[in-house]
Amino acid sequence: MNEADPLVFVVDDDDSVRCAFARLIRAAGHPVKAFASAREFLAGADLGAHPACLVLDVRLPDIDGLQLQRQLGRTLPIIFITGHGDIAMTVLAMKAGATDFLAKPVRDTDLLQAIDHALELAKQIHASRCEQATLLQRFERLTPREREVMALVVTGRLNKQVAGELGTAEKTIKAHRARVMSKMEVTSLAQLVHIVDKADIFPGAGRRMTR
Amino acid sequence: MSGHDQPEGTFVMSVIFLAMAIAEAGVIVWLLVSRVRHGRLAPISGGSGQKGACEQAASRPASGIVSSRLYIRRAQSKVADLFFRSTPRSMLAGATVGSPAVGTVGRSSTGGATTADARIQHPVGGPRRMVTLRTFRWAVPLRQRLSAEAGVTSCDTIASGFQALWDALPLGTLLLGGQGEVLAVNARAQQLFGYEAGHLAGMRVSTLVPALQGRYAPPAADDSQAASTRGLVAKHKNGAEFPVDIILRPSPYHDDAEIALAFIEDRTEHFELLRNQQELAHLTRVCTMGELASSLAHEINQPLTAILSNVQAAQRFMAADPIDVTEVREILEDIVQDDYRASEVIRHIRATVKKGDMEFAPLDLATVVREVLFLLHSDAIMRETRVVLDDGDDLPSIYADRVQLQQVVMNLLLNAFDAMSHVLPAQRVVSITLSAQAGETARIAVRDCGHGLTVGKLDAVFRPFYTSKPHGLGLGLSISRSIVEFHGGRIWAENNIDRGATFFVSLPTGHAAGNRKSRYEP
Numbered sequence: 001m002n003e004a005d006p007l008v009f010v011v012d013d014d015d016s017v018r019c020a021f022a023r024l025i026r027a028a029g030h031p032v033k034a035f036a037s038a039r040e041f042l043a044g045a046d047l048g049a050h051p052a053c054l055v056l057d058v059r060l061p062d063i064d065g066l067q068l069q070r071q072l073g074r075t076l077p078i079i080f081i082t083g084h085g086d087i088a089m090t091v092l093a094m095k096a097g098a099t100d101f102l103a104k105p106v107r108d109t110d111l112l113q114a115i116d117h118a119l120e121l122a123k124q125i126h127a128s129r130c131e132q133a134t135l136l137q138r139f140e141r142l143t144p145r146e147r148e149v150m151a152l153v154v155t156g157r158l159n160k161q162v163a164g165e166l167g168t169a170e171k172t173i174k175a176h177r178a179r180v181m182s183k184m185e186v187t188s189l190a191q192l193v194h195i196v197d198k199a200d201i202f203p204g205a206g207r208r209m210t211r
Numbered sequence: 212m213s214g215h216d217q218p219e220g221t222f223v224m225s226v227i228f229l230a231m232a233i234a235e236a237g238v239i240v241w242l243l244v245s246r247v248r249h250g251r252l253a254p255i256s257g258g259s260g261q262k263g264a265c266e267q268a269a270s271r272p273a274s275g276i277v278s279s280r281l282y283i284r285r286a287q288s289k290v291a292d293l294f295f296r297s298t299p300r301s302m303l304a305g306a307t308v309g310s311p312a313v314g315t316v317g318r319s320s321t322g323g324a325t326t327a328d329a330r331i332q333h334p335v336g337g338p339r340r341m342v343t344l345r346t347f348r349w350a351v352p353l354r355q356r357l358s359a360e361a362g363v364t365s366c367d368t369i370a371s372g373f374q375a376l377w378d379a380l381p382l383g384t385l386l387l388g389g390q391g392e393v394l395a396v397n398a399r400a401q402q403l404f405g406y407e408a409g410h411l412a413g414m415r416v417s418t419l420v421p422a423l424q425g426r427y428a429p430p431a432a433d434d435s436q437a438a439s440t441r442g443l444v445a446k447h448k449n450g451a452e453f454p455v456d457i458i459l460r461p462s463p464y465h466d467d468a469e470i471a472l473a474f475i476e477d478r479t480e481h482f483e484l485l486r487n488q489q490e491l492a493h494l495t496r497v498c499t500m501g502e503l504a505s506s507l508a509h510e511i512n513q514p515l516t517a518i519l520s521n522v523q524a525a526q527r528f529m530a531a532d533p534i535d536v537t538e539v540r541e542i543l544e545d546i547v548q549d550d551y552r553a554s555e556v557i558r559h560i561r562a563t564v565k566k567g568d569m570e571f572a573p574l575d576l577a578t579v580v581r582e583v584l585f586l587l588h589s590d591a592i593m594r595e596t597r598v599v600l601d602d603g604d605d606l607p608s609i610y611a612d613r614v615q616l617q618q619v620v621m622n623l624l625l626n627a628f629d630a631m632s633h634v635l636p637a638q639r640v641v642s643i644t645l646s647a648q649a650g651e652t653a654r655i656a657v658r659d660c661g662h663g664l665t666v667g668k669l670d671a672v673f674r675p676f677y678t679s680k681p682h683g684l685g686l687g688l689s690i691s692r693s694i695v696e697f698h699g700g701r702i703w704a705e706n707n708i709d710r711g712a713t714f715f716v717s718l719p720t721g722h723a724a725g726n727r728k729s730r731y732e733p
Contacts, residue, residue, distance in 0.1 A: 013592075014513050014517070016513070016514060016517040016545060016548065016549050016552070017513055017516050017517045017520070019517070019545065020516070020517040020518075020519075020520035020521040020524065020545065021520055023520070023521060023524040023538070023542065024520045024521075024523055024524040024527070026524075027523075027524040027527035027528050027531075028527065059592050059593060060592075061592060061595075061597065064595070083509040083512045083513065083516070083589075084505060084506075084508075084509050084593070104512055104513070104515075104516040105512065105515050105516035105518075105519040105520070106516065106519075106520070107519075107523075108520070108523035108524075108527075111520075
């Protein structure tokens with residue numbers, strides 16, 4: 001399997017339903033990994049390696065589908081499938097970011113369309129996660145001092161102001177700043193700010209900006 | 212003894228003997244088991260002692276004092292014999308009407324006789340019995356007359372006083388000749404068959420009870436053994452048929468060994484009660500299925516979902532080139548299995564709501580429980596409850612009606628689920644333990660982790676219409692108890708040491724269960 005090949009996870013405690021879903025999805029050409037419980041899924045699924053979506057039964061023993069959704073956050077798109085769903089449950093799932101909510105028995109076209117849609121989303125998520133990882137890798141190369149300088153520079157402060165705040169000479173800041181630009185592989189301050197925003201390098205940055 | 216010398220008097224004696232009349236301070240208490248037939252009218256063990264008691268009574272009336280102490284002891288031993296076979300008789304001492312063991316339920320009075328329905332509780336927590344206590348005055352007027360008419364012989368007095376007893380017997384009683392002809396009848400028998408006394412005398416017993424035609428043969432030599440025949444059909448004068456039980460005894464006081472006494476009990480009410488009970492059980496089963504409708508629908512929906520997805524996957528595999536035959540073959544196999552699975556659910560639902568006669572058969576307890584779990588699978592998941600089954604090893608089979616036994620198990624499980632609705636989902640565990648117990652019984656224990664029951668509720672939960680649930684009818688456990696007791700078993704509840712409660716059902720197994728067979732077959 002190619003690293004970027006999208007993958008579909010199926011979690012359903014009912015053996016025959018799980019097996020049938022897996023077959024149908026495989027017949028449509030998607031690689032599938034199936035799990036009998038949320039616990040097994042959490043222990044056995046590698047969520048980072050591929051763009052992936054999750055076909056998830058709502059009612060599961062131990063950890064139910066909605067709980068699992070809360071645990072996963074928005075790391076991968078989720079298609080809920082349920083035998084006894086009600087409106088409240090659907091609303092809850094959709095609000096928490098589910099891409100679809102289907103009732104059993106489910107038509108192949110409905111399920112496969114939902115999967116196609118979810119995988120599109122998964123690819124975007126995967127791409128941005130990959131980009132984020134690259135950016136973070138670059139950020140890892142900075143020295144602690146360079147990170148301090150970068151944090152202040154991206155808030156729009158001038159070299160002189162940064163020097164004042166860090167208690168050092170403007171010339172030193174200028175050298176630090178040049179090294180930050182080269183290590184982060186950007187040519188303009190605007191690009192740097194964009195990266196910081198995208199990779200969420202300084203989670204507290206928003207607060208600092210408004211000060 | 213005087214009894215052998217004077218036929219009329221001995222006849223009187225024999226009926227006293229057979230009817231087990233219980234006299235205490237001039238009052239005769241007749242116990243008639245109306246619901247439970249355990250040892251009904253069977254001769255008291257150590258029959259010679261009983262005979263002695265009768266003879267003793269016969270020899271004494273001249274003094275005007277009946278040995279009441281002797282009779283009290285007899286009464287107690289008879290009560291023990293009738294209801295508490297396994298109970299040491301000493302435990303029953305003092306267990307007379309009005310004592311805590313005997314609670315009177317209803318009372319009516321006609322013609323000097325008092326009839327009371329009473330509930331008797333086994334002193335060590337055994338099954339309850341409903342009995343009818345019939346009390347009528349006999350000895351007191353006899354004694355009064357004795358003092359007035361000093362010249363009358365004891366046995367004549369007994370005989371004249373006895374006519375009242377003979378007619379007051381709640382069982383239809385016939386004296387039969389060697390050819391099966393009726394020699395004498397009591398008032399109850401006339402009433403049962405709808406004839407006048409004169410018309411019955413000389414009639415053949417086969418006219419009254421056709422089944423006795425070829426079978427009439429008083430049991431031979433051993434006159435302590437009565438022959439009892441259950442579930443016979445008797446014919447009223449107007450042609451109507453009614454169910455009866457008959458006990459035949461050779462008359463020990465007649466020289467002709469073929470002269471016999473037939474005691475006839477009308478079982479119409481018993482069968483009506485049984486039918487009502489079964490209908491109620493059926494109704495509650497249907498109700499339960501209604502409550503489970505949503506989870507049962509899910510239980511059928513699952514295989515349907517799998518079948519649909521499998522078929523649509525197969526369509527795709529067939530469209531591919533080359534066709535993946537292995538995959539398609541596997542799919543077809545799975546479709547067959549899922550189809551069986553769906554129809555199995557439907558079969559179980561049908562069997563549960565089916566209205567039919569009870570069918571007693573040897574059953575494997577673990578299978579019975581597993582079938583219930585199969586139906587409750589979805590319900591347990593919806594309620595976020597885990598069910599653990601410890602099915603014991605090699606449990607002996609029990610003899611029961613499958614549907615009714617499953618009703619009991621299902622009821623206990625659903626109650627356990629309900630009991631844990633306020634508990635954190637992670638702690639919602641019901642454990643079912645099956646085990647073989649001493650004394651040829653098998654036990655089902657259903658343990659929950661709820662809040663348990665207060666001491667007063669441990670018994671109260673089995674009362675009809677007692678419920679702690681907002682939408683409960685309060686019939687589940689009460690019906691479960693009827694069913695279990697009908698199967699010769701016991702049901703009870705205990706609080707767990709840590710948390711929650713456990714409901715136990717014990718049922719007779721193997722040999723003990725097989726013996727019960729005859730009780731239920733008409």
